[in-house]
Amino acid sequence: MLMTNFLRERKSIREFKNKKIDVDVLAELKSYLNSIENDDGSGYIRFRLYEYGENLYKELKGIGGYSGVMIESPHYIGLELINNQEDTIIYGAYYMEKIITKLNSLGIDTCWVSIGDADEGQKEKIFGEIIGKINYILAIGYGKPRNPFINESISHRIGVEDLVFVDKIGNSPKADELENRGLDDLFYYIRFAPSAFNNQPWRFLLKKDRVSLLIKYNDKEKPSLMDAGIVMYYFEYLANSIGINSKWELIKDMTVEDENTHYKYIGEFKL
Numbered sequence: 001m002l003m004t005n006f007l008r009e010r011k012s013i014r015e016f017k018n019k020k021i022d023v024d025v026l027a028e029l030k031s032y033l034n035s036i037e038n039d040d041g042s043g044y045i046r047f048r049l050y051e052y053g054e055n056l057y058k059e060l061k062g063i064g065g066y067s068g069v070m071i072e073s074p075h076y077i078g079l080e081l082i083n084n085q086e087d088t089i090i091y092g093a094y095y096m097e098k099i100i101t102k103l104n105s106l107g108i109d110t111c112w113v114s115i116g117d118a119d120e121g122q123k124e125k126i127f128g129e130i131i132g133k134i135n136y137i138l139a140i141g142y143g144k145p146r147n148p149f150i151n152e153s154i155s156h157r158i159g160v161e162d163l164v165f166v167d168k169i170g171n172s173p174k175a176d177e178l179e180n181r182g183l184d185d186l187f188y189y190i191r192f193a194p195s196a197f198n199n200q201p202w203r204f205l206l207k208k209d210r211v212s213l214l215i216k217y218n219d220k221e222k223p224s225l226m227d228a229g230i231v232m233y234y235f236e237y238l239a240n241s242i243g244i245n246s247k248w249e250l251i252k253d254m255t256v257e258d259e260n261t262h263y264k265y266i267g268e269f270k271l
């Protein structure tokens, strides 16, 4: 499926059938997870497949997920980060989203689940002795059929005019400006990336020959590096599909403030 269709149609699935994924497919998935760890190459990002989801669900019920609403699925993939450096978190999320794209091509549905509220003792009981930390897992399986008579709307998305700044933070693109630069589709579809609490904190600052990714945050929160990594993955994929073969280069320690809103610079992408 074209990435544009995939992005428009993708959604988090929170109700799964009580049906396990075939053992051969799980074996294929395991070797895919290994290949992704090798692609990353840092040694700080690991993906752990939990084939027996029942136990994990039982332990995390009331703790994992938004307000303890744990998602029940036949299997899970844990994102284990061996250190808490920014690039490890960003690329952990980037590669998990690459895995989601693979799962989707196998007809498997997914939902990110936050488990940061579980204490380390509980996590050790669930995951055994691991070297790193697991704050996010992915519920995987086959979604329950959707009711064709109920129009299940997609989660709300911000407009392109709020997503993209031109030359300066706060400057929305002029009519046709993105189209003239061949970037209108890219910025239209990138909005369908998932984000924690559907916060959509990504902003893109477009300059003549490059675009910077900024993450918006306020005094009460930290910039979401997970959401940054996820959107970087899709941006790269969409850009490559229109012939722009760059890769993100991360920017360290740069934040700006504009009218009580903070923006953290995450990376730069040459156009």
Ligand SMILES: Cc1cc2nc3c(=O)[nH]c(=O)nc-3n(C[C@H](O)[C@H](O)[C@H](O)COP(=O)(O)O)c2cc1C
Residues within 6 Å of the ligand: 010, 011, 012, 013, 014, 064, 065, 066, 071, 111, 112, 113, 114, 115, 136, 155, 192, 193, 194, 195, 196, 197, 198, 226, 227, 230
């Ligand atoms: C890092 C991250 C953590 C998330 N954690 C949860 C979660 O704990 N529970 C949940 O139901 N959805 C979770 N989600 C799913 C988001 O709520 C969802 O992607 C967003 O609302 C947009 O909806 P959509 O994925 O259907 O387009 C998470 C998503 C991300 C990216």
